[in-house]
Each structure stands twice: as structure tokens, then as C-alpha cells.
Amino acid sequence: MRWKQRPPGSNWGDFGPDDTRGRMNLVTREKVLQGVAEVKEGISFCLSLPLDYPGGRVLNPRRGPPRLAATLRDGASAGRQNFCYPLGEDNPAHTDVVSDDLVLLTLQYSTQWDSFAHVGSRFDADGDGSRETVFYNGYRAGSDVRPAQENPRAEPWARYEGTDGGALGIHNLAEHGAQGRGVLIDLHHHFGRQRKPVGYEDLMKILRADKVEVEQGDMVCLYTGFADVVLELQKKPDAALLHGTCSGLDGRDGKLLEWISGSGLACLISDNYAVELIPMSLTKPQPHALMPLHEHCLFKNGIHLGELWYLSELARWLRAHARSRFLLTAPPLRLPGAVGSPATPIATV
Secondary structure (H helix, E strand, O other), X not given: OOOOOOOXXXXXXXXXXXXXXXXXXXXXXXXXXXXXXXXXXXXXXXXEOOOOOOOOOOOOOOOOOOEEEEOEEOOOOOOEEOOOEEHHXXXXXXXXXXXXXXXXXXXXXXXXXXOOOOOOEEEOOOOOOOOEEEOHHHXXXXXXXXXXXOXXXXXXXXXXXXXXXXXXXXXXXXXXXXXXXXXXXXXXXXXXXXXXXXXXXXXXXXXXXXXXXXXXXXXXXEEOOHHHHXXXXXXXXXXXXXXXXXXXXXXXXXXXXXXXXXXXXXXXXXXXXXXXXXXXXXXXXXXXXXXXXXXXXXXHOOOEEEEOEOOHHHHHHHHHOOOOEEEEEOOEOOOOOOOEEEEOOEEEO
């Protein structure tokens, strides 16, 4: 056992002492069939932004847009790009022309999934009065979630090459399939682009008004309109605008966190930057989490978070047809040990 006591309000151990999938365990064969049953029209919606959006580094200075480059032929010293390359240069009998490329990709730059290795906490899991750095279900920093060894001679992007999310890497979500019944909550319809932290009372009013029901194992999506603003800025993000627009969940509302736990939702997805609005008021006594919803979901309860999804067209269609449910298919990259992953989710109605 990796822990002797679990954090208050957590579900550590509920899915087994070595669980790495968290609440996605609730997306069973029956939940997949419920999602399939929501397909009435055969219409699909792409729920991903172009992966070179938002552009620049305004939202997070540590995350840059993807950089595409050609692979090389005959080794790096030859320097010939393997792009629009006629194979006939090597053998006149060949008519093929080939292109081959690579990408330097920040995995959480655009439409993304967070793994449980993304956010942990300093918590006294051993019960000895000292806080350890731990992640979901007691997995430990250093042994289970491993930082890289520094290589000061490497290129800047590779200076800390070799990080490993270990058992909590995003590949677990990919291997699960990340497919089931999606449920959309339309915050934008009620609040527009108002910068508003949405707590429990606000959310319950919206669920009642729109007749939305969230059941155990549902994959819940929040449409705020934030991704629309990102697209409108055409890869020239405005910091003041982006940090002052659209709604998000209030992670400091205890009743909201209790609802997230009690509802049985499998994962929580939004078109905004972090699902929750950060920073919120820092009135709680120390120690506390800067991102309390991330702590509650990723660290305490094994609830994957999806961020910067594109939900606009789906939300408009669902409202026009008085629906809120759909089949959601959203696997991340099966990249062992990665902390996050871009995604190209598909909703089918």
C-alpha cells in the first residue's frame, strides 16, 4: 500500500490499490452503449481547435505552438529535406515523390487531456506528520512519477528530456478508449461572455432550466464560448481579453466539488483554459491549492480534465434540437508516460 491515509474527499483505493484509471472505470460497456444510443442523425462534430491555436505564449509562457519540420535524407550531415522529394533522384526508374515530417509539440498547448500525473499535492500520505509529494491513489513523485535528469549541454527543449508520468501517464486513458456518453452543459447560453465563476447554485439552476441530467459515468462538457474568442483572435491572443472573458467553474465552492464527487461523472471537459477560473480569491488559510478543482479532480478523485476543446457547433446543434447528450469519442495519444496529450475528439449525434 502506497498510503496509510487518503486526502479528505478523495476516492483513493475505491477502484483498487493499484488503480490508474480513476473515474473512467465508470465508463463501462453499458455507458458506451448509452452513448451509441444517442446517435440518431449520424452527424459528427470535430471538438478540437486547430492545434496551432491559441497562438503565441499568452495563455501559458511555458507552452509554445507546434513546430513542423521535414525529416532528413541520408543523415543530418547531408541536410536534404525529405519533403516533396523525388525518389527518381536516387533511381530514375522511380516516379514517387515523398514528403515526411516531424513536430516539436507541447502536449498541452491546445485542445488537450490532462493525466493524473499533471497535478499532485504535498500531502501526508504516510500519516507520519510530514507531507510527501504524491499523486492520485498515492503514486509518488520520484519513484512513480519521475522527473528527468538535467543535461545542460542539450538543446533548450531537451534539457530535461526523459520525464515519465509512469503508471499515471496519459496512455492509460488512450488504452481505455475514452468513448462513452457525452453530456453538454451550455454555460454560454446563460452567461454569454461574462467573466463569471460558476458555483453549485448557478450550475443547478442551469441544469434545471435546460433539463440536463448528469448520471454516473457520463463525460461532461462545459461550453463557455472561450474557444470562440480564441479563434476570433486568429493566433494573435490578447492577454487582457483572454484572462477577462467567459465563465468557468468556481473551484473554491465546496458544494460544487461535492456535486462533482457525488454525481459520478467520469471526466470534466471545457472549452476554456483550465475548466476552473484561476486565480480565484485566496481567502482560504494556508496550506491550500492554487487550482482547487484540479486538485479535487486529478489528485483526489481520478477525474480526467479536458481543456480548450471546441464545443461551439455541437452546442448550437444540441440546443436547436432540445438535446444535451451525444456519443463522445476522444482518445488521447497512446504515448507512454506523457503527462498530457492533444486530442481530436468527435461528437456524434
